[in-house]
Amino acid sequence: MNTPPVTTLLVANRGEIARRVIHTCRALGIGTVAVHAPREETAPHVVEADTAVPLPVPPGGGPVDAYLDPAAIVAAARAAGADAVHPGYGFLSENPALARAVVEAGLTWVGPSADAIERMGAKTRAKEIARAAGVPVADALNPEDVRVEDLPVLVKASAGGGGRGMRVVHDLADLPAAAADARTEAASAFGDPTVFCEPYVERGRHIEVQILADAHGTVWALGERDCSAQRRHQKVIEETPAPGLPGDLRRDLHEAARRMAAAIGYVGAGTAEFLVPVHPPAEDDPTAFGVPVFLEMNTRLQVEHPVTECVTGLDLVEWQIRVAEGDRLPAADPPPPVGHAVEARLYAEDPRGGWRPRTGVLTAFDVPAATARFAPPTGFGVRLDAGVEAGDEVGTDFDPLLAKVVAHGRDRRDALRRLAAALTGARLHGVGTNRDLLVRTLRHPGFVDAADRPWDLHTGFLTGDRLTALAAPLAAPDTEELAALAAALASAEAARTGTAVPPGIPAHWRNLPSGPHVRRYTTDDGREISASHRTVRGAPLPERPGTRVRSVAADRVVLEVDGLRRAHTVHFAGGRVHIDTPNGSVALTPVDPLPAPEVAVDPGALPAPMPGTVTSVDVTVGEKVRAGQTLLRMEAMKMEHRITAPAAGAVREIPVAAGRRVSAGTPLAVLDYEGRSS
Template sequence: MSPDDHVTPVTALLVANRGEIARRVLRTCRALGVSSVAVHTPGEEDAPHVREADIVAALPVPEGRGPVDAYLDPDALVDAARRAGADAVHPGYGFLSENAGFARAVVDAGLTWVGPAAEVIERMGSKTLAKRVARDAGVPVADALDPADVRDEHLPVLVKAVSGGGGRGMRVVRDLEELPGEVDAARSEAASAFGDPEVFCEPYVERGRHVEVQILADAHGTVWAVGERDCSVQRRHQKVLEEAPAPGLPDALRARLHRAARDLAAAIGYTGAGTAEFLVPVTEDGPGEPVFLEMNTRLQVEHPVTECVTGLDLVEWQIRIAEGEPLPAPEPPEPRGHAIEARLYAEDPRRDWRPRTGTLHAFEVPAATAFFETPAGYGVRLDHGVEAGDEVGTDFDPLLAKVVAHGRDRRDALRRLSAALSTALLHGVGTNRDLLVRILGDPHLVDPACLHTGLLTGERLVALARPLADERTERAAALAASLAAIEAVRGHGPTPVGAPAGWRNVPSAPHERRHRTDDGREIVSSFHSTRGVHRPVAEGVRVLSVAPDLVVLETDGVRRPFEIHRAPATPGAPGSVHVRSSLGTVVLTPVDPLPVPETRVDPGALPAPMPGTITAVDVEVGQSVREGQTLLRMEAMKMEHRVTAPADGTVRELPVKAGERVPAGTPLAVLDHTGTEEPPGPPESTTPSHPVDEGSNP
């Protein structure tokens, strides 16, 4: 009997996901000639993944719940597949991708499940059970502890969700008194993200490398270890950079990791794509002995780096294996070159990773040569879930895109990726782009011996999170924005007909325009304008040309163009100006010289720093609180954030309750502060549920 006799072709595939991963799967469907089905919740009718699918099915949102819950409803997804005429389901990653009950429901409905069998997902989906299975297969394993059994001698420990991943439901605990509260918070976050509140603890390694092995296995007994990836650069236990092959690993250690992953896959009868994750302790003598952490029974977010270095389409092989096709050779392709992926998030690293929201007015990565597929030769790949004009909210993960550079070697890939990010147009929503560019040039990343999961912490994080543009660049950008604004209103303002832009009847007095930076500082630009000639008051600066969207300045004999992009005002957000140059992008808000009087706000009120859902209220009216104490917790972009007291005081009002969805600016609590004549202003940001001054296990 030939292998073709076991093949059951997929003709219509429903992608039980959204955003970037849905678009990625749709691209492979088009290449294979498979009809594609997208799903969406209300408000997503015009989302990119919806527009690109052949067939679209709506998902109902359960009454009183949010849109995420629709993607966590197996019955609704199976019903959507039936209604759309799909004969197979691909789960993507996140949501129900590692839910055995969903896999069973798909198969019971007579559909093809693109993934391992439900029994395998069950055994590997529970991280505690997966550790026992791995130990039985001879794979070295990190101990798992029941939270109730943790003692002082076990500290520090990492609280982890039994189901799911992506850093959600994870907490580092160093004090036994803090364990119950952190376990409760982890359970709440895990239940929201994965529908399973169960958690466990494992020993916390201060300095370790997160190395994972990509597996492909068919139903005919062939198991490939398709190389490994290093994912040690993380924030809040979530990966920020991933690369393949893992740099600086001794060949013997690399071989042990591959063998352990193959042995585990073979022991459980694994089929499809999966990832075995390991923690490699970092010692003064180099990498230590690896321990198994977990197995992800799905496609990983970082799979593009493996695709780039191997030339494989992992989604294609997921589908082919689900159809029954065997892998084409006993061994996988050898890696070629080096690939690095950067995750572009809508967040602010300078303010404890606060999520950023709004309208994405411009989104373009000019260096990208391929989209959702491996570049021909070496180049830059872009996998993105958003387009210019899209609204970025707080219901879903803050990942906007993955930018992947494939180079001849690691240095080539680092340089390509840094240039691609530096030249990207990202206007309207704050991102971690500047942080990524600084990381890519940091000596601790360039030297593989310095890699570990705690890199983005402490003083190094403070330094890396600085904007690329310094104060001098901000002043130049503000001047460019001021001159461009004058040129933009030529012929449209109250200036006499025929007079040059910037004309005024007191030529001796300079123009003054004010802008506010993203962090609230005010910049004053002063310049003279006579018959279209602009002369800045600042020394060493010359204006070479002015247009509404481009100003060329010469500073100390160096000429630089400044591109101007204006973002219109939206409800709750004033208009802004994005000024881009080779020195970085500066976001400015024009300051109205005659502002409209604002409604007085209670000086003790703490407004919501972002839209979100209140998950817990930790204090009561009349309670005394100390500076830094948690008052409330709220969820935004599937991460929990803590609202803390900016100073000692007493809780006067609590106008919100758990479960309530609130827009940005909503008063969450009102405090009467003690010990100060003037109460402090509202906190700059919430405090993250995952401490940012500590290292992390993946």
Template sequence: MIGTVLVANRGEIARRVMRTCRDMGLGTVAVYALADAGAPHVREADAAVPLDGDGARAYLRPEALVEAAERAGADAVHPGYGFLSESAAFARAVAGAGLTWIGPPAEAIEAMGSKTAAKALAERAGVPVSAALEPERVTEADLPVLVKASAGGGGRGMRVVRALAGLEASVQAARAEAASAFGDPAVFCEPYVERGRHVEVQVLADAHGAVWAVGDRDCSVQRRHQKVIEEAPAPGIGDGLRERLHDAARRMAGAIGYTGAGTAEFLVGEDGEAAFLEMNTRLQVEHPVTECVTGLDLVEWQVRIAEGEPLPEGGPPAPRGHAVQARLYAEDPAAGWRPYSGTVARFDVPAARTRFAVPDGFGVRVDAGVEAGTRVGVEFDPMLAKVIAWGRDRGDALRRLAAALAGARLHGVGANRDLLVRVLRHPVFAAGEMHIRFLAEQGLDGPVPDGGGADGRAEGARPPGGGVPELALPLADARAVRLSALAAALAEAERNRAEAPVLGALPAGWRNLPSAPHVRRYRGPSGEEVEVAYASGRTGPVPAGDAAGVRVHGAAPDRVELLADGVLRAFAVARAEGAVYVDSALGPVALVPEDRFPEREAAVPPGTLLAPMPGTVARVAAAAGDRVEEGAPLLWLEAMKMEHEIRAPVAGTVAEVARAATRADTGTVLAVVEPDPGADGAL
């Protein structure tokens, strides 16, 4: 019997595993890198062990994790997902130290560790697979193809190639990224299915020969080949295909002597034919949707199976209702998925009934890695939380989840929340007609991992005339932003009055005679300037200018009520890290107060490229003295497990460029391109 579990992970999944351990009466041990010293998972564990090093590297040393377990008195290790969760070497090191590994046998992990080897094994087991092509053997007839890393996952080391002229560059880029992310540069190609669906089957297997296919999930809505929205059961696949997928997953698990929780992933084409992609020998990020519809605690069953307990006779529970999960990422979809960083001032989902557990009835669950005070850096994955809705049917779950996200209060760090709500309410998604290029067709694929053709352009098209894709627009429209800005200005006036050392009992801005309007300016959610005005009089503030028809029903430093267009609305107002956050039924709005007396910004010479975010230079494609064309890649900046391509803004000569492995803060000069004489921006 297991007594204490060391969770060899961090963030949301560490907290999730610890919740089940507490329910089972097990002790918990956390590990943490320097950047995670104050993280929630560290505080919630019974004991915690610091790891040498910072960032992801701290969690990637098997010997250090085994030593931490021994030092803290743990007798079992749960790897979570990511990091070393699919490392056969780590599984062997844990077992070699006499500890219980809460996961599949090292041999099973090894068998599925290479995607090409896994495809060959699947074929021998009678499971349909897509062809694995050597890059040098790809012909025009094979296009389009997807270049993939043989090891690892999460969208790293993947490129779509549509023209042979772009193949070599895409393969080299994928190899470099795979080597950096997984320590293995091996890549292969497979046919790229334009509008396929990503469907997977959850597997549970015990050490006594029983293998369960615990339902299926659809994970087709992806950005940069990484999942964004997942749901169970997979909608619209039909009973025949569902049974074939379940049977294939059971055969795969049986063929490698699998035990514990795992997932077989398939790509389903428009013709309904399925091909095996890979098997993840660990718990999946999207496991909560399966837990909701089946009532199973998959982490609990991982522990039970590790202790030798058999699965009950009779098979897995039939799914009840429908569950949908959205991944809340700290990134900006409208800016090429650029990551956000900062300190979370507030994270609250009022609609949530449970955290890290299945609700006792249809409702909303939240699995979060952050809370107020959590610092979000660029060292780790950008996922802040998972919000899951369980409903009577798919429509019920979608409505619950969209409302829960729209009503969430996330202050201090930007996120993709508005995109998630718009996708959940999109008629194509609501009809169950999504596919892996859904976001790409909306112009939201971004330019980095999808190399496109020989010109290196992204595979998805931006809207006509450019601009922000509709799905990435803020939930609050222009009218809502102006009302929110007015509420922010009035709340600020109330706060100033409350803090005033004298005359604090008078109404805000009280004047015996009418006064000139007070004007406040903010930068809105899309970078636009928002100006609002109000006058002061004997009865308090009176909106002016564009808001002259609005009436103030009540105002306090944290809440303002406005009567606009005959409707009374409440606005909750909070400040954090130089921004004002206004939450209302019209949509969340983040505003940045404009400085009345801004300092003059230093001029940036033409052709200078500044780091848009903190990160590390992963690779460099140009050197000082090189002649480059406008749009040519100069380097790749890695932040939050993703690479962001930095391109030449003009045609010219590279004057300087940062070296690989250079750490950069926001605003650091990464490269300088001296424009050609007579070119735009040339002196």
């Protein structure tokens, strides 16, 4: 029986992936329906869809829960007259209940069957299928069955991915608490608390194979992606082809993925994920790669699918829809890849502060190097898939992903260079991001040389001392000094042009000699920077040696430093100054010369470092605690964050309870520290 063509499609998701699906639907002439939680009425995916339907929040739930009710999704599709549903990724994308509900409602489900989702979406069952297909697998253990000889292990959520519901355990005594934490996080993110354990490989390459299969028996393996650069078990940089992967290993992984898909009659897009141990070559073992093991199969589109689209020229969302309509893949084999593509995930988070989420209003959001949005660039270039626009508010209810920036180059070095330059030149104001970490990683010798030294790139790449170095600000101290000077000059110019000044009076003119103009600023990490200049014959003269002012405007300052000219774009917003330079971006907060008196704060109070929800209180009033002990746990941007004791002491007060939503700065606990008076 022929499936009728899709005329109107509901995207059961939000943010960047919803916009991505809408983009393809518009090109295909398919109407679109967006769904949204409360207070998302002006979100980009809602504005861009033809129709929008609000989702109800269940009693006691939050905005995320609005997206986790299959019945509400189907009701929204019916209300809007949609005849198809695309799940995107995350939320209910790997929940068979939604697939069944959509089909039972007589709608077209753009994804694999509910049976395939159950068989492959449950990671423990997927391992059994892989083993039956002759694919090596990592053993899956119940947390209760883990023994000392099994350590270290990785606790994983069975129903989802994206780093949520994962914990590494090296000590058996820590396993019960880690499993409990993982269950809580998995239930919140995926609606399913089931977890399992598998052996943890300290040094491995995370390789995944993109599958696309039709209902007529054709299964494509659309190349592999390397996703080894991760933080908290969540991917940060992905690329295709995988650098340094031997040809025979690449073919084996592709064939293993095809066999698994064929074994269950898989239809649609999916991804088979493998972990390949890596080590420096030795005389008795010249290869850098060990035996790969199957990890899981994602029965949905992946976040990193744009890199595959860039090298193949395919629109995977279009093919998801066409396969759902019954179309055949046009050939037995997929198109060969062209060039190399790398994707960087731009997160609203602080890599130097334990990956804490950053919130606020995006006063500017622009990637000038991007020549395409939600589609591969023509020829080689940069693609931008963003879930936000300038003016949007970034909160803590959802994932911190702001955008994906993708570069397609002739080869790997070309793609890395294009992507690093595009991120460096991006204007990202108002909300802190991981941009500097991404740029430093893309330029790090261990990452750049991964094709020649494949053992240097592994899932632990962004850890330890290397992470500390990579998370450092991209702007050097001299760049920050010049940025502060540019901010001071632009501020003075803005004040002058905004004041009634007689015609012909030059900038910075004074009728009496005066001392230097000094302005002070603080950086995001609390450091103070000052900038000073004098006015000589109406022209600003910096007191910084070797520095001259070439031009000044309220939004652009050109400085000459030791004979080299540097342009600074200056943007004032939200009480801060953002300065973009070729050597990095700097955000500064002006220091008030006459600050208002500060309210006294109890020295033992521990404020919330971000807005979020308190998920548990792990101590009681009067309890003695040690330095580093977990006091409370918060959830923000779908990740758990622990509030720990900075020093040993006793708990004097816990003014919050589990389930309470708090704003940044809200007191969470008050301690009396040992050896200090309260």
